[in-house]
Amino acid sequence: MEYIREHIWQILIALNYILALSAVIAVLFKKINPTKTLSYIIVLLVFPFLGLIVYYLFGQEYRKSKIFNRKNVLNQSVVKQIQKELELDTKTIESVDELLEEKSKLIRLLYNSENSKVTIKNSVELIKDGDHKMELLFEDLRNAKHHIHIEYFIIKDDTIGSRFLDLICSKAEEGVQVKMIIDDVGSAISSKTKRKLNQSGVELYKFMPVLFSRFTGKMNYRDHRKIAIIDGNVGYVGGINISDNYINSKNKRYWRDTHIRVVGEAVRQLQILFFTTWDFVSDGKLNISKDHFPENQVEENVALQVAASGPDTDWSNIMEALFVAITNAEEYIYITTPYFIPNDEIVTALQVAARSNIEVKLIVPKVSDSWIAEYATNSYLEKLLEAGVEVYQYTKGFVHAKTIVIDGVFSTVGTANMDYRSFNINFEVNAFIYDKKFSESLKSDFKSDLMDTQQIHLETWVNRSRRKRLIEALARLAAPLL
Incomplete structure (x- = not known):
């Protein structure tokens, strides 16, 4: 001794x-x-x-692990029937219309890797700030008759969050089934509010609880999705969480974000995705019925595919789909992302596209909400600039939107950032939309955002200080770990 x-x-x-x-x-x-x-x-x-x-x-890797198992949901007879109804074989895909033929390679990739069907009968509304999203979401919640399903990375019981939680409590008391999943690291709901939710009949589960959530902001395998489903008819997905930070009427710093409201067949895919997470957090306490998948009454034809990725998927579905979309671009690629810490495949794809005379524009924040993410992002920009990519830093506030629009026929809105965590670690969901009208709207928003940016020019960027270059290099080295 x-x-x-x-x-x-x-x-x-x-x-x-x-x-x-x-x-x-x-x-x-x-x-x-x-x-x-x-x-x-x-x-x-x-x-x-x-x-x-x-x-x-x-550093722990859980991809394909049994702790993330989807079979209990996918084997449900109701879900099997819904998937069968959504089935579109190769011949049908190619005959939908000329637009889908142009991007059928991407459609098949998502189908083969994740069995993600392309849905046609959809109406999609583009939302470009938190105030508008909450206005629409609250109205849909007030009109809920059968069920409300909520899966969010961040829900806080601040001003807007308390209004949201009070509303779903009142709906639960009316007899509406309310199921809610919150990420234990991202969300912050007081014990008092949790008791109120429980007493009102809201079923609440935390995703992968941790001992000290306040001090583990970058803990691995987080549920980064933002999904809301009302009565199986209306779905929301995108970058906007439920917190005052995302509401410009409450926020001192302007917050630019993007979300979509979907009505139609694609809501069924969001519903199935929600149930896979619910099965995991509730330890198999599932009760799926046809009431969760009502008949679709939408007459509009907006083709949409729901792409999900995470440790429960065999492939990095969203990253692979973005890679295919970029490498198949012919005219332009417009990307907005708050965190640009990509893998080598995405960097190479963007460089090759720009050097092939395809117009490639990238918007990132000038000042991020994470200093290490800001410096890590900056470490990638010089090589892109050398290849001819146009890089713009958003100056009006903080841009949190995660969007891409390509060639006026393909666009995506979702929760996935262009970084290691979204590509390989977190649970994410993106909507892949094949529609000229929607793509033009997203392109218009991108052009509007360019008015609030500063373009980075290679000749000045290469002259930044050695101190900044060193910090960028260290941040880039640490980025895959965070």
Whole structure:
């Protein structure tokens, strides 16, 4: 014992490196992205103890793990019947119209990797700020008759959040079935409010609860989706959470965001996706009926595919779909994202597109809500500028929209950022829309946002200080871990 006391630090250091070397071997066998692999190896070997903590919190890989199992939902007879009704074979896809033929390769990719059907009978409304979204959502919630399904990364019981929670409590008391999933890291609801929800009959579950949620803002495998479904007829998806931060009438800093309201067949896909998460958080307490999938009465024809990704999917569906969309572009690619920390595949695709005389424009925040994300984003811009990509920094406030519009025929709105976490770790959902009218609306919003940006020019960007370059390099190295 005396020897242990005298050499405690040497023993702890030796133990640390035994565990660190074991972790390094585990990382190498995972065959993950080389940049991410190198980042973990450096942290594990250079920073004793801290490296092990970082790896424990962020380094575990659960893709295909049994803890994220969708079979219980997908094997339900009601869900099987709904999927059969949504079935569109290859011949049908090619005969829908000329527009779908242009992007049929992308449609087939999502179908083959995630069994995601393209739906036709949809009406889609574009929403460009939180105030408008809440106005529409509250009206739909007030009109709910059978059920309300909520799955959000962030719900807070601040001013707008309390109004939302009070409303769903009142609907639950009226007899409407209300199911709500909140991410335990992103959301913040007081014990008093949770008791009120429970007493009102709202079924509330936390997604992957953690011990100290306030101090684990970047804990792995978070439910980053923002889904609302009302009576199986109306669905919402996009970047806008339920908090005062997203409401410009409550927020000192202007918040630019994008969401969509969907009525039609695509809501069925959102419903099935919600049930897969509900099955996980409720430990299989499912009661799916045909009432959750009412007959579609929409006459409009907006083709839409719901793409989901996360550790419960075999492939990085959203990233792969974006890669295919970019590499198949012929005229222009307009991207808006709050966090641009892409993998090598996306960077190369954008560089090749720009060098092929395709117009590529990217909007990112000038000042982010995360300093490390801001510096990591900046580390990628020089190579893009050299390839001819036009990069713009949003200056009016903070841009949180996650949108892409390509060639006036394809667009996407969703929850996925262009970063490692959205591509590989978090649970995300995007709507892929094949419609000229909707794409023109999104393109118009993009052009409008350009009025509130500063363009970055290569000749001035390369002259930024060495200090900034060093911080960017360090942030880029840490980005895959955060």
